[in-house]
Amino acid sequence: MRALCWHGKGDVRIDTVPDPKIEHPRDAIIKITCCAICGSDLHLLDGYQPTMEKGDILGHENMGEVIELGSDVTNLKIGDRVVVPFTISCGECWFCKQGMFSCCDRTNPNAELAVKAMGHSPAGLFGFSHMLGGYSGGQAEYLRVPMADIGPIKIPDSVTDEQALFLSDIFPTGYMAAENAQIEPGDTVAIWGCGPVGQFAIRSALMMGAGRVIAIDEVPERLAMAEEGGAETIDFSKTDVYDELMARTEKRGPDSCIDAVGCEASGHGATDAIIDKVKAATYLATDRVHVLREAIMSCRKGGTLSIPGVYVGMGDKIPLGAAMNKGLTFKMGQTHVQKYTKPLLEKIEAGEIDPSFVVTHPSALEDAPEMYKKFRDKEDGVIKVVLRP
Missing domain, CATH: 3.90.180.10 (Medium-chain alcohol dehydrogenases, catalytic domain)
Known part of the structure; x- marks a missing residue:
């Protein structure tokens, strides 16, 4: 064959x-x-x-x-x-x-x-x-x-x-990602990555009662598809994601964040993303975790971080202190x-x-x-x- x-x-x-x-x-x-x-x-x-x-x-x-x-x-x-x-x-x-x-x-x-x-x-x-x-x-x-x-x-x-x-x-993966985000009716959900899993996570979050979904990417076609699915969008190549999320949520942050990117995150010039790329290229790290860091810092206190994005090994400088002190819940998995x-x-x-x-x-x-x-x-x-x- x-x-x-x-x-x-x-x-x-x-x-x-x-x-x-x-x-x-x-x-x-x-x-x-x-x-x-x-x-x-x-x-x-x-x-x-x-x-x-x-x-x-x-x-x-x-x-x-x-x-x-x-x-x-x-x-x-x-x-x-x-x-x-x-x-x-x-x-x-x-x-x-x-x-x-x-x-x-x-x-x-x-x-x-x-x-x-x-x-x-x-x-x-x-x-x-x-x-x-x-x-x-x-x-x-x-x-x-x-x-x-x-x-x-x-x-x-x-x-x-x-x-x-x-x-x-990808449909069950996006759906489980939204389920893991523990969405309550009217919640604001931020989703990093408007690839196929992100697109299904957007639609699943809205099916589960999210009041707003904010989708983050830089590819115009993906952002357009996210908007067609009912999401607001942020182009991370043009806007600081953390600042924009704070502005759109009265500085509280999204109730839930979904990392639909995983181990090959791009930060469009962000210092930590550049360091990740260098470390991965020189085998000093396996995973580029810019999105995971950004989601931790952006999620509201007491919020939930859902991770359907695939990680394969070790990530560097993940802000566990922020996650612990903000009281975040993590749910993830294949x-x-x-x-x-x-x-x-x-x-x-x-x-x-x-x-x-x-x-x-x-x-x-x-x-x-x-x-x-x-x-x-x-x-x-x-x-x-x-x-x-």
């Missing part, structure tokens, strides 16, 4: 690789009909995620048609259209039973690597480094889906691929996708949201290397790339 493979920092290619096969009775094989490039994939492209190996197949936003099933998978049948969560979860361990599917204890075969880095191992993830399982991703013609009796959700014919695909990651797919599919079917709004660049799988670079470099108005094999 044809698949997008990682060959090193900045180097992804379409290769011919062996087709996946059933390896366990709980496996399924799906023929990919639609997949997408995620902002998290750019951390792999840019070399920030350790334990990648040459030839790894990328892609964790996947859907398709079931073509083969293991003997223990009884909830699916051949020919079903399914969306596959990016988290691989067993459904049986203590964490899965608590609804914390991204913390599954049983699906990372390389758990010892994660334990050394993090103290404990999270769940295995599709297409996301050997520390997190080394599972092949779905930017390919076919995908092996472990634990297929727990993860995939069947999609009705009334919902298009472009509407359903983002149940695999998304418990299986918890959200059914209720969010119901919202799509009810017409409460059409997730396809975020798609700007439908493309062929063979175009993936070019589209990765356009997405990374924010060229041609790219916000979300959807690939079809």
Whole structure:
């Protein structure tokens, strides 16, 4: 089959690789009909995620048609259209039973690597480094889906691929980010990053009763999409974000802040962001945490900071003193996708949201290397790339 493979920092290619096969009775094989490039994939492209190996197949936003099933998978049948969560979860361990599917204890075969880095191992993830399982991703013609009796959700014919695909990651991720922000009716929520996750966080926060959402970015197309979704906007390349947030909230600060940027934050000339970039380039730090610092300083006293943005290692000079003395609550984590797919599919079917709004660049799988670079470099108005094999 044809698949997008990682060959090193900045180097992804379409290769011919062996087709996946059933390896366990709980496996399924799906023929990919639609997949997408995620902002998290750019951390792999840019070399920030350790334990990648040459030839790894990328892609964790996947859907398709079931073509083969293991003997223990009884909830699916051949020919079903399914969306596959990016988290691989067993459904049986203590964490899965608590609804914390991204913390599954049983699906990372390389758990010892994660334990050394993090103290404990999270769940295995599709297409996301050997520390997190080394599972092949779905930017390919076919995908092996472990634990297929727990993860995939069947999609009705009334919902298009472009509407359903983002149940695999960015819609649940934006929704969980808003949920973690502990929004009360009428609250003011500030969201850093108007990429795809930020766009869904904006709409989710408003669905949860936020009175105002203030979205922060510098890319005109992203800011325009945020405004279309109901947000006020701040262009951080033109305005000091802290000062502007204080001016818009009578100096109290936002009730909740959402960091939808993560480890590759840009500060457009801010001193701390420049230092972060130098340290990351010289391997003195792994994560650029300008947004996290700014969110901590901006959030009102007693407020909540939600972090869906991916961090991979160590950040420098995080103002913990400010967070502690202001009494901030932090909630973060990889998304418990299986918890959200059914209720969010119901919202799509009810017409409460059409997730396809975020798609700007439908493309062929063979175009993936070019589209990765356009997405990374924010060229041609790219916000979300959807690939079809």
